[in-house]
Amino acid sequence: MGKSLIITEKPSVAREFAAALKQKMQNKNGYMESSDYIITWCYGHLITMSYPHVYDEALQKWSMDTLPFIPKQYKYEVIENVKQQFSIISSLFHRQDVDVIYNAGDSGREGEYIQRLVLQMAGYNGTAKLKRIWIDSQTEEEILRGIKEAKDASAYDNLSASAYLRAKEDYLMGINFSRVLTLKYGYGIKEYLKKDKMVISVGRVMTCVLGMVVNREREIREFVKTPFYKIQATIPYQENQIVGEWKCLENSAYYGNPYLYKDVGFTKKEMAESFIAGLERSNPYPIFATITGIEKKRETKNPPLLYNLAELQNDCSKFFKCSPADTLRIVQELYEKKLTTYPRTDARVLSSAVAKEIGKNLQGLKSYSPTKGFVEEILSTGREKKLPKSRYVNDKQITDHYAIIPTGQGFGALQSVSDLGKKVYDLIVRRFLSVFFDPAVYQKATLSVMLEQETFQSNFKVLKEEGYQKVLASYSKPKETSKEEGKEGEKEENQDTGNSLLALLETVKKGQLIEISGLQMKEGETTPPKRYNSGTIILAMENAGQLIEDEELRAQIKGSGIGTSATRAEILNKLVNNGYLALNKKTQILTPTQVGEMIYEVVMYSIKPLLNPELTASWEKGLSMVANGEITEEEYLVKLNDFVNRRTNGVKAIRNQNQMISRYRYVSQFYS
Numbered sequence: 001m002g003k004s005l006i007i008t009e010k011p012s013v014a015r016e017f018a019a020a021l022k023q024k025m026q027n028k029n030g031y032m033e034s035s036d037y038i039i040t041w042c043y044g045h046l047i048t049m050s051y052p053h054v055y056d057e058a059l060q061k062w063s064m065d066t067l068p069f070i071p072k073q074y075k076y077e078v079i080e081n082v083k084q085q086f087s088i089i090s091s092l093f094h095r096q097d098v099d100v101i102y103n104a105g106d107s108g109r110e111g112e113y114i115q116r117l118v119l120q121m122a123g124y125n126g127t128a129k130l131k132r133i134w135i136d137s138q139t140e141e142e143i144l145r146g147i148k149e150a151k152d153a154s155a156y157d158n159l160s161a162s163a164y165l166r167a168k169e170d171y172l173m174g175i176n177f178s179r180v181l182t183l184k185y186g187y188g189i190k191e192y193l194k195k196d197k198m199v200i201s202v203g204r205v206m207t208c209v210l211g212m213v214v215n216r217e218r219e220i221r222e223f224v225k226t227p228f229y230k231i232q233a234t235i236p237y238q239e240n241q242i243v244g245e246w247k248c249l250e251n252s253a254y255y256g257n258p259y260l261y262k263d264v265g266f267t268k269k270e271m272a273e274s275f276i277a278g279l280e281r282s283n284p285y286p287i288f289a290t291i292t293g294i295e296k297k298r299e300t301k302n303p304p305l306l307y308n309l310a311e312l313q314n315d316c317s318k319f320f321k322c323s324p325a326d327t328l329r330i331v332q333e334l335y336e337k338k339l340t341t342y343p344r345t346d347a348r349v350l351s352s353a354v355a356k357e358i359g360k361n362l363q364g365l366k367s368y369s370p371t372k373g374f375v376e377e378i379l380s381t382g383r384e385k386k387l388p389k390s391r392y393v394n395d396k397q398i399t400d401h402y403a404i405i406p407t408g409q410g411f412g413a414l415q416s417v418s419d420l421g422k423k424v425y426d427l428i429v430r431r432f433l434s435v436f437f438d439p440a441v442y443q444k445a446t447l448s449v450m451l452e453q454e455t456f457q458s459n460f461k462v463l464k465e466e467g468y469q470k471v472l473a474s475y476s477k478p479k480e481t482s483k484e485e486g487k488e489g490e491k492e493e494n495q496d497t498g499n500s501l502l503a504l505l506e507t508v509k510k511g512q513l514i515e516i517s518g519l520q521m522k523e524g525e526t527t528p529p530k531r532y533n534s535g536t537i538i539l540a541m542e543n544a545g546q547l548i549e550d551e552e553l554r555a556q557i558k559g560s561g562i563g564t565s566a567t568r569a570e571i572l573n574k575l576v577n578n579g580y581l582a583l584n585k586k587t588q589i590l591t592p593t594q595v596g597e598m599i600y601e602v603v604m605y606s607i608k609p610l611l612n613p614e615l616t617a618s619w620e621k622g623l624s625m626v627a628n629g630e631i632t633e634e635e636y637l638v639k640l641n642d643f644v645n646r647r648t649n650g651v652k653a654i655r656n657q658n659q660m661i662s663r664y665r666y667v668s669q670f671y672s
Helices: 011-021 080-093 109-122 140-148 153-193 206-222 269-282 309-320 324-336 352-356 358-367 369-381 383-389 419-434 495-507 534-542 551-557 568-577 594-604 613-627 633-652 657-668
Strands: 003-008 026-028 031-033 037-041 047-049 076-078 098-104 129-132 227-237 240-247 287-301 440-451 454-465 513-516 518-525 581-583 590-592
Touching: 003 011, 003 080, 011 037, 011 140, 011 324, 037 080, 047 109, 047 153, 076 080, 076 109, 080 098, 080 109, 098 109, 109 153, 129 153, 153 594, 153 613, 153 633, 153 657, 206 534, 206 568, 206 590, 206 594, 206 613, 227 269, 227 440, 227 454, 227 495, 227 513, 240 440, 240 495, 269 518, 287 454, 287 495, 309 324, 309 419, 309 534, 309 568, 324 419, 324 534, 324 568, 352 358, 352 383, 358 369, 358 383, 358 419, 369 383, 369 419, 440 495, 440 513, 454 495, 534 568, 568 581, 590 594, 594 657, 613 633
Parallel strands: 003 037, 003 098, 098 129
Antiparallel strands: 026 031, 031 037, 047 076, 227 240, 227 518, 240 454, 287 440, 287 513, 440 454, 581 590
């Protein structure tokens, strides 16, 4: 009987597999071996796509005459500093005593690509069975399950095809568009900015994200503040002041007035002052208004869905001012230390199989003292048994991996995690535990009163039962200050006043007169859209350019976004490192740089589709369709080659240098 060869993505993972197999392993040069198993490893990528000059020396020099460059057969090569490890892996693949080769690479598209390239370049003995291990955590139990249930490698051929296409797509667009735009516009920008050199780097996802940030910055620049003046009536009750805001309904004397602001105030100060003066003249103090509406309504709010990587990156940016790249690094470390499940996931739910065994995770979490009380409450009441039939379990919403949750293991390793890492772990644990608790219950209250023909309303939403929120209490949402007062809705920031309104509603009825202690004007002004920060840009990328902050809506419309959970942080880093975006490390706010805006102008006037989030997302959707077997690799490649060919030749034909100089001047005025 031959040996099984397992190849992992990095040495630390290989050690976890060795520990799980519980066999006496001998450490060799670049691998470990026992009587039944050989375990070796990559160092991430071992193989890369060859640069154009490898195909033809003439392509070393950038020239319009050699563009577009679209190879018929792609060339690959071993990365120089890992050649020794590749040679070791290759020799192991060709050993005649190896009868099974297990791909234990990272369980995702990129992990598949890394391992397939190694097999492609190395070859193997020709007789071994090729198997794929797909796991969701690095616990011993999960590793052993992955080996036992490993599928034939061919079951992942479509995923592999999509991975190869993603690399070819980024290669073709990056090389052709970067070269043609640099040759066309690089000299002009270099001279304008008085730089030594200028390479214009563009990409399928990177340039789209640059466009999103630039467009937002321009919305802010072009925003014109609108002053407004709201009218308020104060209703005294016990020790509190209940404020009713004027609402212009159809019976109002001001209905249809051209100086109205959203039917809640005026854009002219004198109009608001006249409004108040008129009411006070005809209603000398004490003023009494008639109660025209009393409404009380109970509202529940469910615990949020579980974390996927984008949601976690957004919350870490919000709570800890942590960049997406740092969040990914931390959660990858937590995964490798067996503390949490696989991090590069888009799913926010669990599989039905995992849900049935979730008691094991909870039992393990008894050892995590900060939330031990919540775990004991869950287990003592049997709440975990209801999970499989809840909205937090849905096999149809899972492609590669389920949501990020704690394994309930690895607590010894938690001590070696950084303080920030401990905070991220706590965030994941609390989000997970919250789904086992009841919804939060609010009491909504609305009081409507009429003074002459004018209606004033008080709206409050008061928390009555905290439910799951007691688990998340450590991470209440940061208060965002804004001068914008035009958004209507229930107030919930003043619990005492809300309770006073509820108490008042118990003592009054429709048609009753109620005293108003005063009328006043409240000034405000509209504010521009908020800049993206490192968390909200990740959410916008996940939702194809739409910054949807409502969790429920995000879950409903979720589709293929811009980039993937595994690549978004890296793309953001590249934009910052290239000097196209500036990231404020303290606030995590993103702004374009002068060079970034100039490149935006270049792309806008030459390859505008690269700035279109919907189009960029459609490329990602196409890759998903290849992975799902809905379209063939060949069909996708034909469209890709055509797009690159047409757009590259289109840039070569452009004659707009003078127009671009005027655009550079326009951009420069904001950076003087």
